Every structure is written in C-alpha cells, then in structure tokens.
Amino acid sequence: MASRAEHAGLDGSVETGDSYPGIRDLAVIGDGRTVALVSIDGTVVWLPVPYVDSPSVFASLLDARRGGRFELAPRAPFESRRRYVPETNVLETTFVTEDGIARVTDALTLPVGDGLVPFRELARRIEGISGTVGFGxxxxxxxxxxxxxxSIGLRSGIPVATGRGRAVAVCSWDAGTPHLEAGSVTASFGTVAGSAALIALSIADQEPLVLPSRRDVERRLEGTVASWRSWAAEREAAGPWHDQILRSGLALKLLVQSRSGSVAAAPTTSLPEEIGGERNWDYRFSWLRDSAFVMGALLGLGCTDEAEAFFWWLMHASQITHPRMQVLYRMDGAADAPERPLPLEGYMRSRPVRVGNAAAEQMQLDIYGDVMQMAWLYADARHRIDREFGDRLASVADLVCDIWPQPDSGIWEVRGSARHFTQSKMMCWVALDRAARLASTGQIPSRNVDRWRSEASSIRSFVEARCWSDRKQSYTQAAESEDMDASVLLGAKFGYGDPAGTRFSRTIDALRRELGRGPFLYRYMSDDDLRGEEGTFLCCSFWLAEVLGLAGRREEAVELLNELIGFENDVGLYAEEIDPSTSSFLGNFPQALTHLALISAAMSLTRAEP
Amino acid sequence: MTIWGALAGGFVGTLVLTTMLRGASELRLTRIDLPFLLGTALTSDRKRAKALGYIAHFGFGFLFASGYFAIFWAIGRSGWLLGAALGLLHGAFAGSALVNVLLPLVHPRMGDSMSAADSVARLEPPGFLMTNYGRRTPIVVLIAHVVYGAIVGGFIALSAT
Known part of the structure; x- marks a missing residue:
C-alpha cells in the first residue's frame, strides 16, 4: 500500500510540486495504439498521442514543471492500493482516507460497440465505496x-485544449464544475457510498473532436474490460507461474502496435538507468534483438495472429535495408530514427531526454541470429515461409557468412569502438544453424547450405579459441578479453552450446560470482564509454533462471525465478533494471525484454516440470 | 481522341508504372508494392495475392485511363504534357488520400489509425504520402504517375490523329 502523507491542494487542485513518482510506482494502461502511465497517487504522468512513439500530451514523468499531467486524487491525506481488473489492462486504484474509501478505474478505451468513437479516449471512473471522499x-x-x-477554451460548454494539430476535450459527469485557469482544467467533487463520477479525455489528431455521451463512455469502459478478458481467456499460460506469464503477456500486448504488428521495446523514453545520469534512451522502437523472444512468447501464449503480424511486419520493414538489417526500426516500419535531445528537465533531473535512437546506425551482428531463430520458430509452428521471404532469409544467411568476422557494437549497443563480442559471434552461429535447418525442411533455398555449415564451424572455432578464459573459467565478453558479460547466456538458450556442458556450466557459475548481486545480474561491469553506473539488468536474471533449468539445475532455477518474481511491482510489472541495494526500478518501463525473458523462463521451466 | 487510345495508354502506362515501382523496390528506394497491397485485400496467400493484385492493378490502370480520357474529352484537348500534369495530380491524390486513407478503410488486413488492441492488422498502413514504406516513396510514386499520365495522354493524342 502506498501513501502520501501530506496534501497541498488549493481549491480542488492537486499539487505534487516538482516531485517524481518512483518508476516502481507506475502502472501502464493502453489500447494497442498508445499507452498512459499512471502513478500510484492517481496522476497520469505520460501519454503520447496518437501513437506510442508520438510526442506527448502528458510528460510530467520527464519534466514535472513543464511536461503536463492529469491529476486525480483525494484532497485529504490518503493511502492507495491498486490492481488490474483481473485479466485486463484496466487499472483500479483504491484510495483510503480517514473519512472514506473510493475507487478509480482507468482505461484507454478500445473502439468497441456502436456509435461514434473518439480518436483516442482516456476514461477515469470514480466510485464511492464507503464514507465520503473529497476529490480534486x-x-x-x-x-x-x-x-x-x-490554448484552452469552451466548446459547447466542454473545456477543450488545442495545440500542434491535436485537441483534448475534457468531458466530465458528476465530477464537479470544471474551471479553466492558467492552461489547466480543474475541479473538485465528493464521493459517497454508491456514487459514480466519470471523467473522459476525448483526443483528436488532425480531425474534429468527438464529444462523447456519458453512456457511450461507460459502455466503452465495460466493453474494454470485456475485450481484454476475452483476449486473456484465449491465452495459453498454464503452470505454477500462470499469473506472471499472463500479466507479462498483457503487458506485451500493450507494446504491440495494432496497426502494424511491431512491438515496442518499452513505451517510454529516457527513464534513466542511473538517477541523474546520462544513460537515458528512447525505447519506442522495435528492436530485432527482441524478435526471437517476441516470436517465442507470442507462439507460446497462443497469439498466432499477433505472431503472423509481427513476422510480416519485420520482413517488410527490413526489406528496404535487405540483406543488411538494422538494430531497430520505427514502429511504422521506417528505417530512420534520428536522435535528438529535448529541452526537458529529465526524470529526477536525469539529462539528456532523448527522442530517436542513434543505435539504429550501429552494426550489431547478433540480430541476424535473433531473426533466423524467429523465422525458425515461426516455421516450426507450421507456418509456411513463402518463396520471396525464403529467398531473403537465405540471402541474410549468405550475408552472415561474409560479415561475421567483423567487429560490431554488440547486443548492448556499446557506443565506443566496435569489438569482437562473444555473444554476437554465438548468434551468428545460431543464424547459420537455423538457416541450415530451415533449408533442410524446404522453407528456404538450400543452394548455399554447405557454406553456411562451414562458416558456422569457423565461428565455433573462433569462439572456443578466442572467447574463453581459462583464468575466469568462462566465456568472456569479447575475444581476447577477461571481462564478463551475461549476454553469453543466450548462447546456451539458443543452442550454440550445451547448457549442461562443462564450458557453459562453468560460465554460469562465473557469471553469478562476478556479475551477481543476490538474485540479480549486472549485464557487464566493463567500461562502456559512458559516464556513471547502472543497475542490475533484469532480463539477464531471467535468462540465468532459464539456462539453469536447461542445464538440469532445476532447483536453483525455480528458486531464482520465484525470487525474481518477488521483485515485480504491485501490479506485476518490471522495468529494464533494478537497483540491487534499494530494489528501485531503473530504466524504461515496462520493458518488453524483461517480460519476454520472464515468459520464456517460466514457460521453459513449466515444460520441463517433472 | 478515342477510348481505345486511352485503354491502350492505360495498359502501357500501368506496365511502365509497375516496372518503375518494382525497379525502385529492387534499388531499395521504397517498399511500396501496389499489386501486393491490392491483392492482399482479397487473399492472405501471398503468392495468390500478387497474381490477383497485378490483375486488379491493371484494372485500375484502365479505369484511371478512362478517367483521363473523360477529362480530355470534356476540355477538348489532350497530349503527353497535359497527361503528365494529370499524372502529377493523380500521384499526389494516391499518396495523400487514395492509398493512405481510403485503402486502409476497405482493406481487411491493413491497419489504420483506429486499429486497437481488439484487432490484429497483418499489413502495415502506408502513412501520409506512403512514407511508411520508405522516405523516398513519395518521389518514386509521383515520378511513376507522371510517366503514366504522360503515356496515357500521349496515346490519347495519338489516337486522335
């Protein structure tokens, strides 16, 4: 239960000064097009419109003074607790004050039911549960x-804010009389047991606003709950970690762009990996690094439509750069992602705030392994790869034969000079192995399969000779290095080596020894040409749990997975990183790769259950 | 000026337009593939979609050539230059409204700005001026349509002689 000790509201307004919510205190709602982040104190602190990678309407998460927000909270001191309405992405926050209890239900509504639907709609229903609660x-x-x-004005008696081709109508029912002051719309009202108030933001982008009726908003809110429940009911998430797999699946679904099938790495930009530091990146792109995990999770959850859409999207998006692939593509499939800083204060003064991502221009060899693994999973699930895509995948394998000896930026997109990263080489082996397997099943042309096998063998020789440290008894971060890197665990996961074999068994132990902090792992400790430090990387810990299971160390794996699950936030979500000493979340939130790694580990351990 | 000249121009113009777009795709200038976009409105089988798409594309080629003919007939003038001007307008309309707005509305497998979590789109929408398919797409599309228009205009003018 979260609490806020003091309230400083004036005339119904709620002020939080320039404080920032903890990343752990955030929850996400969304509609498959964009997302909103809601803090445990009832404030909407992030809302890009119309899509997840669009500029924001609310961004107080990145600049508490200038970013904009939607506050809704009791005027008296309160405690709050929250949950998702079961099997949905609709959030319920219950506020408890000295005088009563009230519940707020938040959703970005889906365009369900009849009637004229707003372009985007954020609905907030406030219900009195007991006693009285004064809200602002x-x-x-x-x-x-x-x-x-x-600018803000009244249209048909409804407050409307307009700017940059967008408009926001603030519609409210039984939620007090809205006042327009200094660029804001404010009001106050009270709840009693059984009362219900409703506030809906109808948002338009380059089109006239739709001003909804209360009945339509209520109906859409109910329809949204039903739609999410229907989606969740079709998911396959059996076993002891059912709840965590399903919540991760629901979070993943929020990151899927419904119009294209692409999957965002996270719905936020520049939530810092170090408070006050410069490690702040825009994750609102689709990373090929995630593609094998995305395909595995979607197929594992029984999301065959989404899996097919993602495969089509990726093959189309990468067509323009074929046979080379970019580290990331924009959600609409475009290849350019120019990076620029925004003049914002940054989350807890963590600057710069960036939009765009310069990593798009890097060379990252591991993505070819991820994409070929994704294609293999897709084909293995009885999907047919057509001739055009088959030809292209074969050309990608040919390219890997040519470029694997080159240094690259690695999975972590290190911004310094390129190196021979071990995980990159392992994933090149995976790319050629999966290409050969696809060829053997007739899914892609087999004309160069001998070359693929020969080059795969050369890659293995390179890794075993130059990426193993006798002193550390571990695969290292890069050739001729003694540094450690948790990403080599993916070599075991994707079949480069036997997880139970000597080298990977010793690597697991070495990684826990050198990079471990309790149940967590740092991704690496070596210099990466950036100032400052970062937290432990959550996906690496889940990878470790999965690889422990694959190595036959089930007891350790289950213990680790259960321990990690204990560090989810109150609504079952994870960020990219965690501070091992305070358990605070760091980095963008919620992070797809963390949830994908959780799904992968939990499903793998469930499948292997004795 | 005869309708047969317009149809002949429509056939040759569509042939050239399609070849230009395909060439631009092979040169990695764009990911636009109009026959594929049209065909996937009818089937999710990629191979069949392309075959049907080419037929539909030529059908539209004839349809637009007939439209050009109607305009030339109404103003009593024709020629490759006038055709090129109409082609420019045609290309701009295709990029800004026809393929960007109207196609996603009727295409059962294409997402649009209202696609939400209760649906799954199989095909990415083109975006304004079809830039989702590559930044150079508007230029490629405009040039191809200007050439189409010039050919149709030229054939119509030739059929008058």
Whole structure:
C-alpha cells in the first residue's frame, strides 16, 4: 500500500510540486495504439498521442514543471492500493482516507460497440465505496513533449485544449464544475457510498473532436474490460507461474502496435538507468534483438495472429535495408530514427531526454541470429515461409557468412569502438544453424547450405579459441578479453552450446560470482564509454533462471525465478533494471525484454516440470 | 481522341508504372508494392495475392485511363504534357488520400489509425504520402504517375490523329 502523507491542494487542485513518482510506482494502461502511465497517487504522468512513439500530451514523468499531467486524487491525506481488473489492462486504484474509501478505474478505451468513437479516449471512473471522499482533479495538457501549452477554451460548454494539430476535450459527469485557469482544467467533487463520477479525455489528431455521451463512455469502459478478458481467456499460460506469464503477456500486448504488428521495446523514453545520469534512451522502437523472444512468447501464449503480424511486419520493414538489417526500426516500419535531445528537465533531473535512437546506425551482428531463430520458430509452428521471404532469409544467411568476422557494437549497443563480442559471434552461429535447418525442411533455398555449415564451424572455432578464459573459467565478453558479460547466456538458450556442458556450466557459475548481486545480474561491469553506473539488468536474471533449468539445475532455477518474481511491482510489472541495494526500478518501463525473458523462463521451466 | 487510345495508354502506362515501382523496390528506394497491397485485400496467400493484385492493378490502370480520357474529352484537348500534369495530380491524390486513407478503410488486413488492441492488422498502413514504406516513396510514386499520365495522354493524342 502506498501513501502520501501530506496534501497541498488549493481549491480542488492537486499539487505534487516538482516531485517524481518512483518508476516502481507506475502502472501502464493502453489500447494497442498508445499507452498512459499512471502513478500510484492517481496522476497520469505520460501519454503520447496518437501513437506510442508520438510526442506527448502528458510528460510530467520527464519534466514535472513543464511536461503536463492529469491529476486525480483525494484532497485529504490518503493511502492507495491498486490492481488490474483481473485479466485486463484496466487499472483500479483504491484510495483510503480517514473519512472514506473510493475507487478509480482507468482505461484507454478500445473502439468497441456502436456509435461514434473518439480518436483516442482516456476514461477515469470514480466510485464511492464507503464514507465520503473529497476529490480534486486537474488536467494540464502540454503538447509536443511540453513544448507548447496550447490554448484552452469552451466548446459547447466542454473545456477543450488545442495545440500542434491535436485537441483534448475534457468531458466530465458528476465530477464537479470544471474551471479553466492558467492552461489547466480543474475541479473538485465528493464521493459517497454508491456514487459514480466519470471523467473522459476525448483526443483528436488532425480531425474534429468527438464529444462523447456519458453512456457511450461507460459502455466503452465495460466493453474494454470485456475485450481484454476475452483476449486473456484465449491465452495459453498454464503452470505454477500462470499469473506472471499472463500479466507479462498483457503487458506485451500493450507494446504491440495494432496497426502494424511491431512491438515496442518499452513505451517510454529516457527513464534513466542511473538517477541523474546520462544513460537515458528512447525505447519506442522495435528492436530485432527482441524478435526471437517476441516470436517465442507470442507462439507460446497462443497469439498466432499477433505472431503472423509481427513476422510480416519485420520482413517488410527490413526489406528496404535487405540483406543488411538494422538494430531497430520505427514502429511504422521506417528505417530512420534520428536522435535528438529535448529541452526537458529529465526524470529526477536525469539529462539528456532523448527522442530517436542513434543505435539504429550501429552494426550489431547478433540480430541476424535473433531473426533466423524467429523465422525458425515461426516455421516450426507450421507456418509456411513463402518463396520471396525464403529467398531473403537465405540471402541474410549468405550475408552472415561474409560479415561475421567483423567487429560490431554488440547486443548492448556499446557506443565506443566496435569489438569482437562473444555473444554476437554465438548468434551468428545460431543464424547459420537455423538457416541450415530451415533449408533442410524446404522453407528456404538450400543452394548455399554447405557454406553456411562451414562458416558456422569457423565461428565455433573462433569462439572456443578466442572467447574463453581459462583464468575466469568462462566465456568472456569479447575475444581476447577477461571481462564478463551475461549476454553469453543466450548462447546456451539458443543452442550454440550445451547448457549442461562443462564450458557453459562453468560460465554460469562465473557469471553469478562476478556479475551477481543476490538474485540479480549486472549485464557487464566493463567500461562502456559512458559516464556513471547502472543497475542490475533484469532480463539477464531471467535468462540465468532459464539456462539453469536447461542445464538440469532445476532447483536453483525455480528458486531464482520465484525470487525474481518477488521483485515485480504491485501490479506485476518490471522495468529494464533494478537497483540491487534499494530494489528501485531503473530504466524504461515496462520493458518488453524483461517480460519476454520472464515468459520464456517460466514457460521453459513449466515444460520441463517433472 | 478515342477510348481505345486511352485503354491502350492505360495498359502501357500501368506496365511502365509497375516496372518503375518494382525497379525502385529492387534499388531499395521504397517498399511500396501496389499489386501486393491490392491483392492482399482479397487473399492472405501471398503468392495468390500478387497474381490477383497485378490483375486488379491493371484494372485500375484502365479505369484511371478512362478517367483521363473523360477529362480530355470534356476540355477538348489532350497530349503527353497535359497527361503528365494529370499524372502529377493523380500521384499526389494516391499518396495523400487514395492509398493512405481510403485503402486502409476497405482493406481487411491493413491497419489504420483506429486499429486497437481488439484487432490484429497483418499489413502495415502506408502513412501520409506512403512514407511508411520508405522516405523516398513519395518521389518514386509521383515520378511513376507522371510517366503514366504522360503515356496515357500521349496515346490519347495519338489516337486522335
């Protein structure tokens, strides 16, 4: 249960000064097009519109003074607890004050049911449970990442904010009389047992606003709950970690762009890997690094439609750079992702705030292994790869034969000079192995299969001779290095080596010894040409749990997985990293790769259950 | 000026337009593939979609050539230059409204700005000026349509002589 000791509201407005919520205190809602982050104190602190990679309307998460927010909370001191409405992405926050209890239900509604549907709609229903609770609310939109206040006026008696081709209508029912002041819409009201108030933001982008009726909003809210439940009911998530797999699946679904099938690495930008530091990146792109995990999770969950859409999207997006592939593509499939800083304060003054991602221009060899593994999983699930895609995948394998000896930036996109990263080489082996397997099943042309096998053998010789340390008894981060890197665990996961074999068994022990902090793992400890330090990397810990299971060390694996699950936040979500000493979340949130790694580990251990 | 000239121009113009777009795709300038976009509206089988898409594309080629003919007939003038001007307008309309707005509305497998979590799109939408398929797509599409228009205009003018 979270609490806020003091309230500093004036005339119904709720002020939180320039404080930032803990990343652990955030929950996500979404509609398959964009997402909103809601803090445990009831404030919507992040909302890009119309898509997840668009500029924001609310971004107080990145600049508490200028970012814009939607506050809704009791005016008296309160405690709050929350959960998702079971099997949905609809959030329920229960506020407890000295005088009563009230519940707020938040959703980005889906365009379900009849009637004219707003372009985007954020609905917040406030119900009195017991006693009386005085609420204050304030909608403070700022367009274009806080760059423009926009103008606010009344249209048909409804407050409307406009700016940058967008408009936000603040519709409310039984939620007090809205006042327009200094760029904000504010009001206050009270709840009693059985009362219900409703606030809906109808948002338009380059089109006229739809001003919904209360009945339509209520119906959409109910329809949204039903739609999520229907989706969740079709998922395959059996076993002891059913709840965690399903919640991760629901979080993943929020990161899937419904219009294209692409999957965002996270719905946020620049939540820092170190508070006050410069390790702040925009993750609102689809990373090929994640592709094998995405395909594995979607197929494992029984999301065959989403799996097919993702495969088609990736093959189409990478067509323009074929046979080379980029580290990441934009959600709409475009290849350019120019990086620039925004004039924002940054989360807890962590600067710069970046949009775009320069990693798009890096060379990262491991992605070819991820993509070929993804294609193998897709084909193995009885999907047919057509001739055009088959030809292209074969050309990708040919390319890997040519470029694997080159140094690259590695899975972690190190911004210094290129190196011969071990995991990159292992994944090149995976790429050629999967290509040969696809050829043997007739899914891709087999004309160069002998070359693929021969080059795969050369890669193995390279890794075994130059990427193993006798002193550390471990695969190392890079050739001729003594540094450690948790990403080599993926070599065991994707079949480069036997997880139970001598070298990987010793590597597991060495990684826990050198990079471990309790149940967590740092991804590496070596210099990466960036200032400052970072937290432990959550996906690496889940990879470790899975590889322990694959190595036959089930007891250790289950113990580790259960321990890691204990560090989810109150609604079952994870960020990219965790501070091992305080358990605070760090980095973008919620992070696809962390949830994908959880799904992968939990499903793998469930399958291997004795 | 005869309708047969327009149809002949439509056939040759579509042939050239399709070849230009395919060439631009092979040169990695764009990912646009109009026959594929049209064909996948009818079937999810990629191979069949391309075959059906080419037929549909030529059908539209004839349809637009007939439209050009109607305009030339109404103004009493024709020629390759006038055809090129109409082609420019045609290309701009295709990029900004026809393929960007109207196609996603009727295409059962294409996402649009309202696609949400209760649906799964199999085909990415083109975006304004079809830039989702590559930044150079609008230029390629405009040039191809100008050439199409010039050919149709030229054939119609020739059929008058």
């Amino acid at each position: 609310w304030s909608v403070d939109p700022r367009f274009g990442y806080g760059a423009e206040n926009g």
